[in-house]
Structures are given as C-alpha cells and as structure tokens.
Amino acid sequence: MPEPDKHQQIIEAAVRIFARNGYYNSRVSDIAKEAGIASGTIYLYFKTKDEILVTLFREKMAEFVATVRKAIAAEPDAVAKLRRLIALHFKLLEDHSEMAEVVQVELRQGQKFFRGASANEVSGYFDLISSVLEEGMAAGMFRSDLPVKTVRKVLFGAMDQMATSWVLGKRGYKLSETAEAVADIFLKGLAAKP
Amino acid sequence: MPEPDKHQQIIEAAVRIFARNGYYNSRVSDIAKEAGIASGTIYLYFKTKDEILVTLFREKMAEFVATVRKAIAAEPDAVAKLRRLIALHFKLLEDHSEMAEVVQVELRQGQKFFRGASANEVSGYFDLISSVLEEGMAAGMFRSDLPVKTVRKVLFGAMDQMATSWVLGKRGYKLSETAEAVADIFLKGLAAKP
C-alpha cells in the first residue's frame, strides 16, 4: 500500500519543478529527483504526468476556496466580504509564489486543463463569488441591474490579470498592496444607485 | 523564392487547425493538409512549429491593435473611446471565433508565449489602453487617484475573462452584447468624484 505521505511529497516537488521550468520543460524524472525518489515510483501514485498537474490543481484549489470561504463568513456584510475576498485572493497567491507561478502561467495550457478537469474546481470559486454578489444585491448594497455572471467575470478577470501580471513581472512589488485599488474600482462600479 | 502568398495560406490553415485541436495536438502535417500543401513546404516558410504560432499571433495582434487604434481615434472623448474600445475588443473576437479560440486558450501556453515573443505584442495593446486612460484623467473625466497600470490591468482582465468564458462555453451567446455591462461597471468605478 503506497504511503499516503508520498503522494503529498510528489505534489510538493511537482509544484517547485513546474514553477521553475514550466510544465512541458519538466521531466517526470526531475520531479522524482526533487522528491528524492525514483521516477518509477511516481507511477505508483499517479497514472500519468498530466494527472500530477491536474491533481495538484484540484487539491490546492479546494484548499484555496475553503480558506476564502471560511474567512468571508466572518465578515458582516457583502461589501466587507468582497473586500476580504479580494485581499485574500492576492494574499494567498503572494504567500505561495511557486503555486502562483503554476496557476497563473502553467495551468493555462489549452484544452486539457481549461476545459476538462480544472473547470469543475474553478467553478467552486465562481460560485463563492456569485453568492457574495447575490447577497449584496438582495441587501440593496449592490446594483442589481446587471447579470451576476457578468459581474462575477469582471471581478475574477480583474483579479486574475493582476495576479498574472505580478507573476510575469518578476513579482517586483507586493501584489496584496494592489487589492484596495481593485476593490475600490469594482465596488464603485457596483454601487447601488443612491 | 517562396511565394509570399503561401505564408498567409499557412497561417490561416494553422488558425483553423489550432482552434480545432489545440496547439499540442496539432501535427505540422495537419496544417499542411489543411493548407493543401506538403508538410515539408511549411519549412520553407517557417523555421519551426513554434514559429508558426508566434508569427500568427504577432500578425493578428498587430492587425487587432491597428483596427482598434483607428476606430477610437474617431471618438470625441475618453469615455467614448473607452466604450468603443471595449465594444470593439468583443466584436473583433466574436467575428473571428477561430482566432479567439487560439488567442484565449491555446496561446496561453506557459513560458514560451507569455514570457517571450507575445509579451511585446500585447504591450502595444496595453499602451493603447493606457493612453486612453491618461487622456481621460487629464481631462478630469476619470479619477486620477489610482495608478494607470492598475486600472489598465483591471480593464484588460475583465475583458479577457469575458472573452475566455465565452470561448470556453460553447459561445452560446453574443459576446458583444455583454460589452455595455462591462463598460458600465468599469466607467462607474472610474468616474471622477462629482
């Protein structure tokens, strides 16, 4: 019975290797070396190289969403929740910069990940955002003349681009320090008519 | 001397093939077949398979930016320019759905394209957006308490996510019909304090 521990060990090694070299430039044997095991061992835990990437994303994404969900639950209203969500989105990426590299750059590999596996995982996050938006609309804090789906995409897109830019640049500034500006634009744009 | 015509013929075939199968699942021979030529002929016009993708993006992107630049020049003020830019961003992708597929999904291949070649091309578009924002700020139409770079990323991110979503869904609605909502949120968020 494979040690449940080694699964995690491989995932962590893969994050580091993918972040450093990119998915396609990473050998399975590189991951093995980084994890301190033989390359064949990887195949006791994962069926293919692709599966490593997909699994890695699934697990990390689930963790991410859970963290954000828990944090915003503590906030009093939709505006505060949204601010917290944005701040945390940036903070978590900032604190896991290798994972950020993988998520923002490597995981965008066409077909395979955008469609396919990762779509499901991302939608959990989308749902979370939508629920906050709906709460704010119901409470009359947000305008409700626009489709929630559209508003959600605008917000996610803005955050995602901030993150991608930060990763592509050499992370030469604090991503989390931009959170307020993003929240500010978005919340003003979303404000209910007075 | 290779016919200058065939270069274009290959590019157009590549767009269709990449859109249909994704970059990594496309054989060079598939592109050749689609273009109605032999696979070896491709190498009279392009050094590598990568070069096809990079060239394709460069040419199409330059065309895209030129079109948008020309269109917004005709608008009277920054607000109108921004609305036009957003509308056209969506309209052009909608009218070239195969290219949209390639740009939104396939061209995000980590490392190679994000960094590297395409970065330069994209920055031309970024500059265009920035110039409109600066014009609006100078004219007192947009608030100027936020960094232009941040605002630009928010807008681009929002548009890009709208486009990606539309492509990933089965393009089951008119992307351009969402332009107003996006412009509306963004312009309200950016409005100068009254």
Added chain:
DNA sequence: CAGGAGTGACTGAATCGCCATTCATTTGTA
C-alpha cells in the same frame, strides 16, 4: 530463536511511440 518465505513498496535502465524536421528527388517553368 534462526531462518525462510511471502508481501508490498520501490527502483531505474530499457523500451517504444510519436512527430518535428530533413533532404534526396520530382515537378514546373523560364
């Protein structure tokens, strides 16, 4: 308690399919 044999995890060298790229040859035309 020695030993031995069964079990499951691990290893890493060898395999093997894939496909970009090459280039000897053919085709077209001036």
Added chain:
DNA sequence: TACAAATGAATGGCGATTCAGTCACTCCTG
C-alpha cells in the same frame, strides 16, 4: 537546360512509461 519551389518518405531524438528485479519488513514454523 537550369533554377526555384514543392514534395513526402525516412530519420532521429526525446522523454513518458514500463517492468523485471531488489529491498525491507513481517510473520510463520520447526
């Protein structure tokens, strides 16, 4: 005839995946 352009079968390299063997450990059994 000569030169350019095009062809497409053959090549070559790469690296994911496999699998025959090794290792470590447990549990019998005489």
